[in-house]
Amino acid sequence: MTIHQRGLTEPAAETAIDQACKMLRLPTMRSQFVAIADAAEREQLTYRGFLAELLMGECEDRERRRSERRIKAAGFPRQKWLSDFDFEANPDIPAATIHTLAKCEWVKNGHPLCVIGDSGTGKSHLLIALGTEAAMAGYRVKYVLAAKLVNELVEAADEMILNKTIARYSRYELLCIDELGYMELDKRGAQLLFQVLTEREETASVAIASNDSFGGWTKTFTEPRLCAAIVDRLTFNGSIIETGTSSYRLAQTRARQASGA
Template identity: 75%
Template structure:
């Protein structure tokens, strides 16, 4: 279908022509916002160039927003978490300046690792997801997974003779977020498969992990001492290590809420 050009179109015909052109050119935001922006342009006596710039910027901004939403969805985060929603006052072990610097995602662009170490309820997963979300919003490819799920997937891939393909898929993303590392004991095969993923990404793409165990306790997860040392080396070399502490924020919040309810009752 082609559009015929006419001079001196009526307002109604011009609006219909814009609508049809936006459909053909796949400009949904301009199509949706054109009437409102046109009225504002006339009211503010905006120049033709200014009006065109407003339309195009609206389309670009909306496309950027939709791309961010697609990347966040592709990352497969289990829930929404943000830096803004993190309670730094309740987590004094965590330096806000460090987290806000990490939120710029320069470490991801440089392919550096990040380790979040601390007890359950201290904000590790929140920060892991929030920083992963920041990376996705910055235009980077991100994937979130739990350590047990990743290892199970690798074992199944090895059994089905598609291990190379699976490792390559995890190797392509700019940031791989591995949560709950240290909650389980891995046999040698599982540990070696996880090590292959880390090796595939070494000094090329970033890995961020959250673990309830300090590095000294990782021998419970990776029972082979040499393999354990090699994995710790892969996850710490040149990267950031953030210790979130031992005091559970969730537990403290629950107790505070119970105390408040009892006082008000």
């Protein structure tokens, strides 16, 4: 097919466009150009308007696919969206603050986020949903359980690849650490976690979800000075969201049981 070929029939033109889109790797334009061309004809769009519609469709679809890849790469255990969060069921959580956090300025500025509350109050939901918002906004995000992260760091130290492992985690613009406080960490594990937090301090964001208040973190980080240093790293210039003590999951279960009865 020559670039300046003229006099193509409609079927030949469609075949030529299909082949060109395939060659140029424009899958959205390839699948939608007929429908967009028909709509442009009905709406009497100019050539420029038709071309703009084609290109915008391709760009939007590429960004959607990039967002999907970033969300998948983050390693979230399940999908959670802010649109699915029931703020009325947990009035302790400030909806306006959460929606402000969803704009991801805190990630842009490398600030931390702490979501604190009892089990079943929506901590992980908020952590994953805000992490998803960051991924959709173009940031590299990683989700990990606190225990898994510490175990990985300990193994890396034993295998003499600790610096490489810490550097890998440093590449993420947002590191989401879930279930911090569910288990006691020995001094070595706590120190290794501290190294990760220090590496990211004021340069890349950390978001954590914990079932214990900061005052109770001495049960997780048993060395007082180290515990204080970790709290400092996770709160300086940061946002703290307290989800309270009333379990939303427990309330939902009781409501279903009462309805069934």
